[in-house]
Amino acid sequence: ATSPSSDADAISRFQEYLRIDTAQPAPKYAAAVDFLRAQAAAAGLEAQTIELFAGKPLLLLKWPGRQPSLPSILLNSHTDVVPSEPHKWEHPPFSAALDEASGRIYARGSQDMKCVGMQYLEAIRRVRAAGFIPDRNIYITFVPDEEIGGHEGVEAFVESKEYKDLNVGLVLDEGLASPGEEYRVFYAERSPWWLTIKAKGAPGHGAKLYDDVDLVKSGEKAEGDVVSVNFAYLKAGTQTPTGFVMNLQPSEAEVGLDIRMPPNVHVEALKRRLVEEWAPSSRNMSFEFKQKGCVLDNFGKPAITPVDSSNPWWSVFEEAVKRAGGKLGKPEVFPASTDARYFRKIGIPALGFSPMANTPILLHDHNEFLSKDEYIKGIGIYESVIKALATHKDDARDDESRAEL
Ligand SMILES: CSCC[C@H](NC=O)C(=O)O
Numbered sequence: 001a002t003s004p005s006s007d008a009d010a011i012s013r014f015q016e017y018l019r020i021d022t023a024q025p026a027p028k029y030a031a032a033v034d035f036l037r038a039q040a041a042a043a044g045l046e047a048q049t050i051e052l053f054a055g056k057p058l059l060l061l062k063w064p065g066r067q068p069s070l071p072s073i074l075l076n077s078h079t080d081v082v083p084s085e086p087h088k089w090e091h092p093p094f095s096a097a098l099d100e101a102s103g104r105i106y107a108r109g110s111q112d113m114k115c116v117g118m119q120y121l122e123a124i125r126r127v128r129a130a131g132f133i134p135d136r137n138i139y140i141t142f143v144p145d146e147e148i149g150g151h152e153g154v155e156a157f158v159e160s161k162e163y164k165d166l167n168v169g170l171v172l173d174e175g176l177a178s179p180g181e182e183y184r185v186f187y188a189e190r191s192p193w194w195l196t197i198k199a200k201g202a203p204g205h206g207a208k209l210y211d212d213v214d215l216v217k218s219g220e221k222a223e224g225d226v227v228s229v230n231f232a233y234l235k236a237g238t239q240t241p242t243g244f245v246m247n248l249q250p251s252e253a254e255v256g257l258d259i260r261m262p263p264n265v266h267v268e269a270l271k272r273r274l275v276e277e278w279a280p281s282s283r284n285m286s287f288e289f290k291q292k293g294c295v296l297d298n299f300g301k302p303a304i305t306p307v308d309s310s311n312p313w314w315s316v317f318e319e320a321v322k323r324a325g326g327k328l329g330k331p332e333v334f335p336a337s338t339d340a341r342y343f344r345k346i347g348i349p350a351l352g353f354s355p356m357a358n359t360p361i362l363l364h365d366h367n368e369f370l371s372k373d374e375y376i377k378g379i380g381i382y383e384s385v386i387k388a389l390a391t392h393k394d395d396a397r398d399d400e401s402r403a404e405l
């Protein structure tokens with residue numbers, strides 16, 4: 001049970017975390033980890049800082065279970081946030097200003113995803129205080145660098161001895177806010193392919209004609225189910241203090257494309273198109289991937305976490321959300337990318353879930369906010385989810401797959 005005063009304390013702690021400027025490209029990771037270690041101590045959790053790369057600490061917390069040989073649960077969140085344009089915000093992005101009238105807390109990271117990291121900790125404090133002890137080990141990770149691809153974060157972590165020792169059975173990671181009353185949950189995601197295409201040609205008179213770069217925009221279907229191709233930038237032309245020169249054929253042009261690939265997409269067809277149509281070398285064009293996420297897992301299958309009876313964790317999760325009074329929408333493919341892909345790639349089931357209903361989707365946007373009521377409700381959801389996932393069900397009526405848990 002929660003009291004208004006403990007809720008108020010939880011909100012203050014959330015604001016404190018939000019006030020730490022962990023924006024890329026220079027996140028204050030040390031400050032975040034110091035704060036989180038203090039929170040972990042208050043929640044009675046064991047803490048270990050793992051620095052696989054200098055200056056990129058990954059905080060691993062542990063709540064030991066009664067039966068440590070069971071597969072464990074890993075609750076993941078990233079500590080970094082994307083940059084912001086402060087002058088376009090109503091409240092400074094690291095003020096965590098609480099608008100009293102609306103109850104909204106404004107901050108970069110309020111949705112993506114400092115809320116989730118703190119909600120895990122608050123939920124654990126509450127279920128511990130109520131005397132709950134998990135059967136399986138519960139781990140909580142606070143990871144760096146998700147927003148820049150996770151290469152020196154979770155991608156490296158899942159290959160480490162530290163990770164392998166955890167015997168992870170299920171990962172929870174981030175999802176998205178939902179403007180409606182149903183929470184959203186994600187069982188897969190689109191892979192990021194960040195592509196630059198360069199065109200080279202002879203400089204000279206601007207009246208010479210060259211072909212344009214042929215670019216495609218995606219059609220409209222479910223957000224996560226289509227390939228999307230978005231311009232990130234276009235770099236060309238010759239600039240002088242008075243503007244771009246019109247009658248000078250540039251010798252180089254470059255386009256940056258943010259491509260997102262759904263897990264079931266026909267990768268070879270797109271690659272062929274790229275080589276033959278978008279950047280043919282016969283036209284002095286070249287391309288380079290700045291990011292190229294895997295569509296398939298290490299076993300050659302689409303990197304998807306089953307959300308049916310073949311995945312015994314799924315029904316436990318689904319029922320726990322319901323029990324706490326939450327409604328779940330139909331499981332979706334995450335339209336962007338998260339660290340969950342690195343777990344799915346090595347065959348570990350991972351669900352993307354950020355319990356924010358009745359909330360506009362503002363991740364990476366100006367004036368990102370979360371209302372304090374939704375934040376507190378989310379803690380209640382995690383209390384239910386953590387208790388359910390932490391409990392070993394071995395009664396006879398359960399099917400074989402459930403028994404494996
Ligand atoms: C190349 S990984 C980038 C990860 C980032 N994640 C969430 O916004 C994204 O742009 O989807």
Ligand SMILES: [Zn+2]
Pocket residue numbers: 078112113146174338
């Ligand atoms: Zn995120």
Ligand SMILES: [Zn+2]
Pocket residue numbers: 082112147363364
């Ligand atoms: Zn993000």
